[in-house]
Amino acid sequence: SSELTQDPAVSVALGQTVRITCQGDSLRSYYASWYQQKPGQAPVLVIYGKNNRPSGIPDRFSGSSSGNTASLTITGAQAEDEADYYCNSRDSSGNHLFGGGTKLTVL
Amino acid sequence: QITLKESGPTLVKPTQTLTLTCTFSGFSLSTSGVGVGWIRQPPGKALEWLALIYWDDDKRYSPSLKSRLTITKDTSKNQVVLTMTNMDPVDTATYYCARTRFGELLFRDWGQGTLVTVSS
Numbered sequence: 001s002s003e004l005t006q007d008p009a010v011s012v013a014l015g016q017t018v019r020i021t022c023q024g025d026s027l028r029s030y031y032a033s034w035y036q037q038k039p040g041q042a043p044v045l046v047i048y049g050k051n052n053r054p055s056g057i058p059d060r061f062s063g064s065s066s067g068n069t070a071s072l073t074i075t076g077a078q079a080e081d082e083a084d085y086y087c088n089s090r091d092s093s094g095n096h097l098f099g100g101g102t103k104l105t106v107l
Numbered sequence: 108q109i110t111l112k113e114s115g116p117t118l119v120k121p122t123q124t125l126t127l128t129c130t131f132s133g134f135s136l137s138t139s140g141v142g143v144g145w146i147r148q149p150p151g152k153a154l155e156w157l158a159l160i161y162w163d164d165d166k167r168y169s170p171s172l173k174s175r176l177t178i179t180k181d182t183s184k185n186q187v188v189l190t191m192t193n194m195d196p197v198d199t200a201t202y203y204c205a206r207t208r209f210g211e212l213l214f215r216d217w218g219q220g221t222l223v224t225v226s227s
Binding site for chain 2 (some may be wrong): 030031032033035037040042043045048049054086088089090093094095096097098099100101
């Protein structure tokens with residue numbers, strides 16, 4: 001199918017580790033990129049490719065992939081990491097796809 | 108420094124055509140590999156990719172909206188224009204433009220977005 005599926009909501013205790021997942025058939029062939037979006041703001045790229053962070057993104061953010069699942073891991077979650085997270089990849093025709101988003105709550 | 112900014116009407120009536128302009132700086136759409144895309148986000152909902160245009164005028168469209176979308180570029184003005192026909196209230200959303208590169212599955216830089224409301 002040409003869809004990317006994310007859990008709608010995930011929570012994590014302050015300082016703990018959380019994994020946000022993205023599932024889709026296309027992920028067997030293509031990497032996902034990940035975006036953080038805070039209320040009222042544009043998305044910000046946090047992870048792309050195998051496990052790359054743009055300049056300025058803390059190293060507590062990391063990415064991985066296995067089979068049809070891509071994962072964004074935040075190791076030692078901070079209060080400022082509370083946001084919506086979206087995965088992005090492509091379908092077999094080269095069209096971009098976005099996941100439905102995961103709302104991360106830091107407790 | 109790379110910046111992108113969306114502009115266009117904030118309110119359109121049903122059945123009208125929406126025209127949005129993305130004006131950017133810090134890069135050129137005449138540079139090999141560069142692309143600019145449009146993504147929208149209805150209030151409280153997820154991101155949805157709409158269209159993409161590359162330096163060589165290669166254009167890609169969301170299959171579900173292809174019949175309603177047209178994307179063009181004006182390299183001399185550093186602008187990309189998206190038109191969407193037959194607007195409907197369900198098209199109410201914040202529309203973003205963003206920079207990418209050919210072969211990359213990501214949008215590195217985003218505009219601030221512009222909210223378009225479709226209502227009579």
